[in-house]
Structure formats: C-alpha cells, structure tokens
Amino acid sequence: MTAMYKGYSNSGExxxxxxxxxxxxxxxxxxxxxxxDDA
Structure with missing residues (x-):
C-alpha cells in the first residue's frame, strides 16, 4: 500500500x-x- 499523507495516496486518490x-x-x-466454479 502506498504511503498516506493527509488522506491522500501517492497517486492522489x-x-x-x-x-x-x-x-x-x-x-x-x-x-x-x-x-x-460453474465451469
């Protein structure tokens, strides 16, 4: 998981x-x- 800063990930999400x-x-x-399973 990317590092979080102020509620945002590195990718800006x-x-x-x-x-x-x-x-x-x-x-x-x-x-x-x-x-x-159905196959």
Missing amino acids: TLEEIQDTIKDLHRQEASLQRQI
Missing part, C-alpha cells in the same frame, strides 16, 4: 476512492470465482 476500488476488485473476484 483519497482513502475512500482506494477503498471503493478494493471493493470493486473483490466483487470482480467473487464473480470470476463463481464462473470458475
């Missing part, structure tokens, strides 16, 4: 934006896992 991105990745992972 806020912590909330980073958390949203992580949530999206978890949803994608769950969807892909279901597809693999």
Whole structure:
C-alpha cells in the first residue's frame, strides 16, 4: 500500500476512492470465482 499523507495516496486518490476500488476488485473476484466454479 502506498504511503498516506493527509488522506491522500501517492497517486492522489483519497482513502475512500482506494477503498471503493478494493471493493470493486473483490466483487470482480467473487464473480470470476463463481464462473470458475460453474465451469
């Protein structure tokens, strides 16, 4: 994880934006896992 300073990452994203991105990745992972399980 990038270093945080005043709520912003090195890439300029806020912590909330980073958390949203992580949530999206978890949803994608769950969807892909279901597809693999159904194959």
